[in-house]
Amino acid sequence: MSDVPDLAAVKAYLLDLQDRICAELSAEDGRETFRTDEWTRDPSDPKGMGGGGRTRILAEGAVFEKAGVAFSHVTGTKLPPSATAHRPELAGRPWVAMGVSLVIHPRNPRVPTSHANVRFFSTTDATPTSATPSSPTTGHSSLGLGHSGAAAAPVWWFGGGFDLTPYYGYEADCAHWHRTAYDALAPFGPGYYPRFKTWCDDYFFLKHRNEPRGVGGLFFDDFAELGFSRSFELLRAVGDAYLPAYRPIVARRKTEPTTETERDWQLYRRGRYVEFNLVWDRGTLFGLQSGGRTESILMSLPPLVRWDYARTPAPGSEEARLDTDFLRPRDWLTAR
Amino acid sequence: MSDVPDLAAVKAYLLDLQDRICAELSAEDGRETFRTDEWTRDPSDPKGMGGGGRTRILAEGAVFEKAGVAFSHVTGTKLPPSATAHRPELAGRPWVAMGVSLVIHPRNPRVPTSHANVRFFSTTDATPTSATPSSPTTGHSSLGLGHSGAAAAPVWWFGGGFDLTPYYGYEADCAHWHRTAYDALAPFGPGYYPRFKTWCDDYFFLKHRNEPRGVGGLFFDDFAELGFSRSFELLRAVGDAYLPAYRPIVARRKTEPTTETERDWQLYRRGRYVEFNLVWDRGTLFGLQSGGRTESILMSLPPLVRWDYARTPAPGSEEARLDTDFLRPRDWLTAR
Numbered sequence: 001m002s003d004v005p006d007l008a009a010v011k012a013y014l015l016d017l018q019d020r021i022c023a024e025l026s027a028e029d030g031r032e033t034f035r036t037d038e039w040t041r042d043p044s045d046p047k048g049m050g051g052g053g054r055t056r057i058l059a060e061g062a063v064f065e066k067a068g069v070a071f072s073h074v075t076g077t078k079l080p081p082s083a084t085a086h087r088p089e090l091a092g093r094p095w096v097a098m099g100v101s102l103v104i105h106p107r108n109p110r111v112p113t114s115h116a117n118v119r120f121f122s123t124t125d126a127t128p129t130s131a132t133p134s135s136p137t138t139g140h141s142s143l144g145l146g147h148s149g150a151a152a153a154p155v156w157w158f159g160g161g162f163d164l165t166p167y168y169g170y171e172a173d174c175a176h177w178h179r180t181a182y183d184a185l186a187p188f189g190p191g192y193y194p195r196f197k198t199w200c201d202d203y204f205f206l207k208h209r210n211e212p213r214g215v216g217g218l219f220f221d222d223f224a225e226l227g228f229s230r231s232f233e234l235l236r237a238v239g240d241a242y243l244p245a246y247r248p249i250v251a252r253r254k255t256e257p258t259t260e261t262e263r264d265w266q267l268y269r270r271g272r273y274v275e276f277n278l279v280w281d282r283g284t285l286f287g288l289q290s291g292g293r294t295e296s297i298l299m300s301l302p303p304l305v306r307w308d309y310a311r312t313p314a315p316g317s318e319e320a321r322l323d324t325d326f327l328r329p330r331d332w333l334t335a336r
Numbered sequence: 337m338s339d340v341p342d343l344a345a346v347k348a349y350l351l352d353l354q355d356r357i358c359a360e361l362s363a364e365d366g367r368e369t370f371r372t373d374e375w376t377r378d379p380s381d382p383k384g385m386g387g388g389g390r391t392r393i394l395a396e397g398a399v400f401e402k403a404g405v406a407f408s409h410v411t412g413t414k415l416p417p418s419a420t421a422h423r424p425e426l427a428g429r430p431w432v433a434m435g436v437s438l439v440i441h442p443r444n445p446r447v448p449t450s451h452a453n454v455r456f457f458s459t460t461d462a463t464p465t466s467a468t469p470s471s472p473t474t475g476h477s478s479l480g481l482g483h484s485g486a487a488a489a490p491v492w493w494f495g496g497g498f499d500l501t502p503y504y505g506y507e508a509d510c511a512h513w514h515r516t517a518y519d520a521l522a523p524f525g526p527g528y529y530p531r532f533k534t535w536c537d538d539y540f541f542l543k544h545r546n547e548p549r550g551v552g553g554l555f556f557d558d559f560a561e562l563g564f565s566r567s568f569e570l571l572r573a574v575g576d577a578y579l580p581a582y583r584p585i586v587a588r589r590k591t592e593p594t595t596e597t598e599r600d601w602q603l604y605r606r607g608r609y610v611e612f613n614l615v616w617d618r619g620t621l622f623g624l625q626s627g628g629r630t631e632s633i634l635m636s637l638p639p640l641v642r643w644d645y646a647r648t649p650a651p652g653s654e655e656a657r658l659d660t661d662f663l664r665p666r667d668w669l670t671a672r
Binding site for chain 2: 037055057059066068207208209267271274275278279285288289294295297298299301302303304305306307308309310
């Protein structure tokens with residue numbers, strides 16, 4: 001039996017994952033729910049991009065100050081060279097990308113910000129069977145992928161992960177987050193967690209600050225090594241692990257007492273999130289520079305942020321401990 | 337008489353300009369003054385960069401929520417290729433850069449944000465006469481520039497300009513701003529204002545929003561066409577015009593009554609400033625990616641910022657008028 005990419009199955013999983021995440025986060029918030037913004041690309045787009053997405057935003061909740069959970073399914077007739085620096089032979093091919101991406105900014109400074117992403121990308125030599133992309137939320141891709149293994153010769157991969165950005169560090173939360181990540185990947189072999197954990201530490205790093213964005217988690221890209229079915233299982237294992245990794249931390253910290261000083265620190269630290277996403281994040285930069293949908297890309301930015309010149313927390317303070325004890329690549333599985 | 341670059345004169349001008357700007361803005365604020373942060377580069381810097389700077393910040397003033405006015409004088413032993421994309425033959429040469437750069441974020445949403453920059457850059461074939469860079473605030477460059485026209489063969493240029501970013505538009509303010517710019521350049525010939533005005537409109541543009549950053553002003557770079565003495569005069573004309581361009585606008589608007597709604601709009605619009613500086617501004621990106629001093633580079637970021645998903649002002653509102661009537665390339669000299 002051939003193991004060709006099944007785009008419809010990937011899409012169905014992603015839409016269901018978005019539904020589940022939004023439902024659980026709404027329940028955890030208890031006051032606000034997500035509003036849905038469906039969008040489609042102009043079919044006359046000069047860059048030949050089609051498709052669309054379903055962006056969901058919860059704003060000004062009791063627990064979540066801003067939560068964005070976006071599904072998108074975008075197609076193109078010609079892959080730009082900048083998107084395939086590591087595989088120049090793919091430039092110019094038709095392509096399809098779909099994924100769920102989310103960033104959650106809680107109100108209480110003692111609840112960490114979290115980010116997750118699961119995505120699928122495929123190119124093919126096949127000529128599109130139709131010039132009209134399918135609806136972003138229903139139906140199958142029009143690119144003819146997955147119909148025939150022999151003719152299409154698709155080059156495809158998965159990518160994704162999740163990472164945590166605390167403002168006040170709790171060893172127990174970091175340990176739970178990483179333990180959940182570890183458990184999700186354990187059925188696929190012992191090497192995946194350490195490999196994706198290190199990849200995450202390397203990726204979410206602010207070189208201009210010499211500082212990690214947070215306490216990490218998982219990151220992987222260009223992943224096809226297990227064949228389609230098993231690689232897709234791994235993607236689902238990661239996507240499905242996000243809620244059990246994050247929700248207990250939110251539930252445990254959302255009622256912690258907090259102060260104006262802590263709020264101020266949270267707003268200041270959120271500046272680092274902005275700096276990473278706008279200066280270093282390849283997905284954000286590629287999206288903004290290639291004509292992606294700005295509002296969906298920048299839904300990741302925090303609702304309220306401050307910058308102060310040369311701010312340094314008092315030595316030994318809980319704020320200073322964030323840097324000394326948490327924003328370091330650490331083995332969180334053995335933390336307690 | 338030869339017309340070789342006089343670095344000591346440029347430096348003296350820049351330090352004095354910083355002094356004058358800080359003194360006048362402090363006076364306009366009436367409550368807070370600038371604190372000075374002198375810094376020097378580690379002489380053992382692996383990238384061979386030396387020098388330092390004098391960063392001045394006024395925070396939480398009555399009129400200015402955050403004002404940063406920075407002088408820097410930085411040297412390097414080898415110009416990176418990325419800094420000389422348009423002049424590859426200069427890569428690898430020793431270089432010196434000095435300038436004053438400022439960004440002023442007022443508190444009242446009816447006072448516009450302003451940015452100004454004047455800078456000098458030079459490379460030379462000459463070997464540095466000393467491995468120890470001079471103090472950032474006193475003394476002469478150690479690179480031997482300006483001592484001899486024949487031996488050093490320096491390649492040098494000036495750059496700079498100023499631009500205005502209102503949150504609520506006033507035709508009269510924009511007209512005054514551009515009239516002052518026009519008058520400053522008029523003695524050098526009629527072509528400079530239109531050329532640098534258009535350059536400014538082109539440079540301060542957010543492609544991902546299809547939106548200018550503000551109402552523009554002047555921008556120029558790579559400027560040596562009048563010879564050193566006259567080009568330096570032009571630089572001084574621009575630097576000296578900043579205060580007469582900006583201070584009357586601040587004086588006129590700082591006591592305007594304002595509302596929480598207007599404050600919220602200001603914080604939201606400040607997000608565009610962050611997006612421009614971190615995504616598109618070449619100076620910021622080059623600085624952050626090449627190991628520049630992060631705190632001095634990012635002093636331009638606003639003190640408090642908000643992002644909202646897909647926010648659109650009510651049609652016909654003063655907020656909507658900012659986009660329709662002001663964030664457009666316009667001939668401001670004839671506005672009233």
